[in-house]
Amino acid sequence: MPQHRRLALTALACLLPAVASAATPYRSPQQILDASPASDWRTPDPANVLYMNLPAGRVTIELAPAFAPQHVANIQTLAHEHFWDGESIYRAQDNFVVQFGDADADDAAKAKPLGSAKRTLPAEFQRDSKGLKVSVLPDRDGWADQTGFVDGFPVGQDRQDGKTWLAHCYGALGAGRSNEEDSSIGAELYVVTGQSPRQLDRNITVVGRVLQGMELLSALPRGPAPMGFYADAAQRTAIQSIQRASDVPAAQRPKLEVLRTESKTFADVVEARRNRVDDFYKRPAGHIDLCNIAVPVR
Amino acid sequence: MPQHRRLALTALACLLPAVASAATPYRSPQQILDASPASDWRTPDPANVLYMNLPAGRVTIELAPAFAPQHVANIQTLAHEHFWDGESIYRAQDNFVVQFGDADADDAAKAKPLGSAKRTLPAEFQRDSKGLKVSVLPDRDGWADQTGFVDGFPVGQDRQDGKTWLAHCYGALGAGRSNEEDSSIGAELYVVTGQSPRQLDRNITVVGRVLQGMELLSALPRGPAPMGFYADAAQRTAIQSIQRASDVPAAQRPKLEVLRTESKTFADVVEARRNRVDDFYKRPAGHIDLCNIAVPVR
Incomplete structure (x- = not known):
């Protein structure tokens, strides 16, 4: 041989x-x-960590309140009130995203109540660069004037208008919206599983990223309906629960550390x-x- | 609502x-x-089309003889002689590649004979730009001096050294190799299923790309061993056969057309x-x- x-x-x-x-x-x-x-x-603040518990295991998410404070607060409320428990991943589009939440959100008769979460939020597509410590990459980028990392999150920056935004890289968690800028509230969420769709940057509110368990999302069978939806509810992946780590006793939280991107x-x-x-x-x-x-x- | x-x-x-x-x-x-x-x-030349038949369906591949003529010729020989029939997809690494061929290639006692295929080939990482009609993109790229498409394949170009190469985009088919440049022969192949690993450009011979059926590869459960290998053979995906379309009667070839990238x-x-x-x-x-x-x- x-x-x-x-x-x-x-x-x-x-x-x-x-x-x-x-x-x-x-x-x-x-x-x-x-x-x-x-x-x-660093150990992420448990108030900003979500556990998405699926039959196959756990997806661990870190939220980014520095970029989407109102969406993050609403998501924390929804998780605390068990909004996603018993809901599903109802979309998996190849080389793009998986999406989850209430598959019946379109149907007023069946939609799950939002509890004390807010029904409207402003768009949080970007924020002022002021006050952010960005570890800038020297590398050329086609989508942004400049790129780098803030507290573990990949970002784009525009030095002219002084704005910074979370980038749609693999594992990014975004808030699905309708055509109106301010039509997302964080109840229907998606995770990027394909080639980074950076054309969505500054067009959708990104609220965090997956720290562990991406393979539980990226390997889901693609939905056969247009845009990767599962027309048949039996094809969806059940969400047992989405919990805030801070709602879980400290002794039951797996130890997890993220490398400091400013190191x-x-x-x-x-x-x-x-x-x-x-x-x-x-x-x-x-x-x-x-x-x-x-x-x-x- | x-x-x-x-x-x-x-x-x-x-x-x-x-x-x-x-x-x-x-x-x-x-x-x-x-x-x-x-x-x-255009209808791809059936001599350059491979059907990879899996239990879940068919993956259709177009080979790129203009870029890797010797690898493509060897792959055509291997397919014609049924080298891959009964072999497997033995690796799926999240956000990177799936790899397939003979999982026992490391074991001289068990390895499948290569038949009349060549045992060594030169590296075909890039080629002269002369003679290529490239539809150039105006967009800034970090990995290459210039990018574009040739006959449906994404390429990078260096205008200084006059070379063009196939880019490691989603769906690219490459020839796995050892540390030596000329150690690939096209028997062990991989397909890009994650964020484009363009650092591999000009480091490996790319031999083609997947035209249809990516979701049959990208949604495979990730291998639990390092680098996504399946340590347990039962976890692998069986390859029923890999056929050249030109070895299949014309009436049994599904009609398939690719948009001309020069249009x-x-x-x-x-x-x-x-x-x-x-x-x-x-x-x-x-x-x-x-x-x-x-x-x-x-």
Whole structure:
């Protein structure tokens, strides 16, 4: 069996460390993370963490009140009052999004009551850049003047108008809306599962991102109806519950930490991805797109 | 039931046409396609089409001999000799790739014989731009000097060194290799199912792309072992067969056409995606990334 076939199964995209020079040895992202100080990691505020409990397991979400404070508050109310418990994921469109909430929201007779959640909210598509600490990427982007990260969230920025917004990268959680800008309230939500649809940036309110469990959403069978809807209710995925972590006893919350995107460790990981110097890559890209960067979670 | 909830289920990313001005009415991509002349569509050469038959249905692939002639010839030989029949999809890594071929290729005692296929091939990472008709995109790209389409395939180009290469967009089919540049032969293949991993461009030989059936690959349960491998053979997806369309009687080949990427219709579809003028979008992006463009197939 020739050498090239023996390794063919394992070598794709593996990251074997190689020494770039004696002075600056290349470290793989994993080696960089393994050497990181504990202070480079943060535990998300349980008030801003949602557990989406599905038959196959748990999806853990972090909300972004710094960007969508009113949507986040409404979502926290809806979760606290068990709005999504017993509802479903009713849409999975290939290379785009899954969407969940009340599949009967269109039907006034069947729609689940919203409890004490607000019935209208302003659009929160973007915010003033003032007051934000952005870890800016030097890389060229086609969708935004500038990109980077704020507290673990990928963002776009416009330096002319002084605005910053959450970007529609893989795992982004957005608030479905109708044609009116202010028609989302956070009850019907979607998660990006395909090539980042950044044309939605500044057109929809993004409210957070998935930290863990994406594979429970991304591998769902695609809905056969137009736009990936499941016409047959039996095809939908049941949501057992969506809970605020802060409504769960502390002892029952799994420990979870997110790498601080303002840390040198994160900058080093990004650079190690931007210029991969290992036995596999023959031509390091010298570039990385915002949405190709996965913020490490442990 | 407030208006905004009634529409919440259907409005995300819908493309309702709106009149931009009396002189230049906006047409949705579907409206543009509906008005296209038959001559804007081509039937792929059946010699370059593969049918990957899975228990759940068929994945249809178009090979790109203009970019990877030796890999394509070897793949055609392997398919003609039924190399993949009874083999499996043995890897599904979330937000990255599925990989298929002979799961026992590492084991000399169990590996499936390669028949008359070649055991070594040169790397075919890129080719001279000379002789190619590229429909160039005006949009800024971070990974390549310039991007566009050649005969339905997304490409990157370097105007300095005069090279063009197939880009790792959603649906790209690549030849897995070991650490050596020339270690792929096309027996172990992968398909991109996640955010386009363009760092692989010019590092691996891309041999084609999936035309239909992506949802049969992208929705596979992710492999639990590192890099998405299925440690347990029972978790793998059986490949019933991979056939060349030209080995199938003409009457049994489903009719399939690909929009010509050099047509005005395609340019109009791309422009309609770049600047969406409808009731939903409040801020058209004025931009599109190479890998956000799906080449229409019917």
